[in-house]
Ligand SMILES: Cc1cc2nc3c(=O)[nH]c(=O)nc-3n(C[C@H](O)[C@H](O)[C@H](O)COP(=O)(O)OP(=O)(O)OC[C@H]3O[C@@H](n4cnc5c(N)ncnc54)[C@H](O)[C@@H]3O)c2cc1C
């Protein structure tokens with residue numbers, strides 16, 4: 387079985403985000419970028435499936451600016467076999483919407499015929515949580531979102547999902563789209579020899595036009611602003627003082 | 639202009655708070671028709687009919703719609719979509735599972751976790767773990783939206799609106815339910831509680847979490863946790879507060895042994911009063927806390943529990 391893993395280049399999760407003064411967006415020039423953390427979990431899961439003999443090839447895909455090839459190299463260094471870069475923007479500030487990403491991914495799925503697509507549950511930049519569900523809809527495949535456990539047996543996958551009430555386990559028909567949650571696994575670091583080897587692994591370069599997908603946004607960004615700031619608080623010296631302050635504030 | 643609102647129905651029961659908050663958010667967009675879906679949904683439909691602002695309820699009961707599986711529910715919503723300009727839901731895990739699927743089938747974008755309504759096409763949503771608020775204008779014919787419940791006050795009650803029974807569409811049969819692991823609790827639900835007491839990695843173990851729970855019970859509070867506490871097995875996944883967990887905005891939020899990473903702040907910084915107890919006076923959580931106590935939690939929490947009430 388072939389596994390397709392879409393990986394997104396996003397601002398590193400440790401970077402403090404700054405809104406541009408003119409309200410046009412978030413400043414992404416010269417900030418550290420990394421693979422979306424959920425996508426690292428997806429790549430790791432694909433590698434584990436391969437190690438368990440349940441997958442034979444892992445294809446990583448990234449859609450966005452040319453620099454996304456760095457993200458793909460990381461996936462290759464972790465253990466993906468080959469990569470597809472779909473250049474769909476020139477400016478690092480352009481975010482391709484989940485609907486357009488999903489349409490491109492659906493086309494790639496038709497070409498590549500994987501048995502499984504492993505997406506992250508959410509990109510930590512736009513916080514959309516939508517792409518996997520959309521790919522699944524476009525393909526008419528089953529979907530299992532927010533996975534914390536994945537078991538593939540023959541033509542079905544048993545997936546435990548993290549939901550508001552706790553955990554839900556479902557069984558989906560393969561081929562399937564699974565979106566991964568934080569506790570599915572702990573991703574490995576790429577070793578130095580594997581980083582070197584990854585440089586020789588194949589990476590195809592395509593454009594959105596190659597797939598005939600119009601990536602123009604459906605949502606026009608009117609403005610981007612800073613969230614309301616909280617007024618500075620105080621430190622209290624003891625539990626007694628804390629209780630007194632809480633009573634004064636009417637909070638207890 | 640009409641709005642179709644997917645009510646939150648869990649095993650036949652309406653999640654009133656989440657649904658009523660979404661109704662409040664949706665009211666200004668047009669006449670709200672609430673859709674209640676499930677293996678059983680009649681009781682939920684009756685309850686939804688009494689939410690102020692709901693003008694009609696559609697009730698679809700079918701075994702194939704049980705357990706809120708995305709494919710069947712999305713297919714039903716798409717079959718109804720022609721009559722509505724907005725398709726909305728509270729931003730629960732169910733809605734996040736279902737609505738993007740609906741949007742893609744309608745060839746429109748989805749707007750997730752919307753925190754503000756500017757007009758019928760323009761909405762605000764937090765991005766980058768709430769470090770920026772984006773105002774976006776949709777050019778799509780149908781707007782598919784999930785509303786972040788923590789930013790809207792629940793709609794009140796009204797005399798019951800009419801309920802109409804509808805039938806399910808054909809079930810694509812792509813997935814089946816196996817089991818739910820839901821912990822029963824007498825505590826209030828995390829996203830609707832007036833007080834939340836959360837523990838982090840500093841709490842140290844699952845056994846020690848009993849201390850957090852004792853304080854919560856004293857205050858009639860819900861219990862939350864940081865990702866580190868959940869990852870370490872101190873607390874169940876559905877207690878996680880944050881960017882990728884639940885978003886809460888209670889009257890009082892007490893963070894204990896939590897450092898205050900941006901991903902955690904994303905889920906609680908809109909709380910009215912924030913208390914932080916942490917032994918590290920440099921912990922970033924103190925930057926958002928109204929009242930910060932630099933102390934060892936193993937001393938401070940039992941003392942606080944004793945002195946409250
Ligand atoms: C993609 C992604 C998504 C994430 N989503 C979330 C999310 O939704 N929610 C979330 O919470 N995190 C999330 N995180 C994780 C986040 O970045 C932090 O790692 C996490 O919030 C840290 O949890 P913590 O504060 O409990 O642990 P730590 O950062 O380890 O802090 C523990 C704190 O306890 C204090 N402490 C220790 N012992 C004591 C004691 N005896 N008395 C008093 N204080 C003590 C320490 O001083 C310290 O400040 C996410 C991360 C990523 C990459």
Ligand SMILES: Nc1ncnc2c1ncn2[C@@H]1O[C@H](COP(=O)(O)O)[C@@H](O)[C@H]1O
Pocket residue numbers: 391392393394395422424425447448449450482484487504505506507508509510512513514515516517518
């Ligand atoms: N531009 C992209 N390139 C590759 N994968 C993407 C892209 N955007 C989203 N994805 C995938 O979809 C998941 C969810 O993203 P989102 O719907 O934007 O929150 C991510 O974790 C990735 O797996």
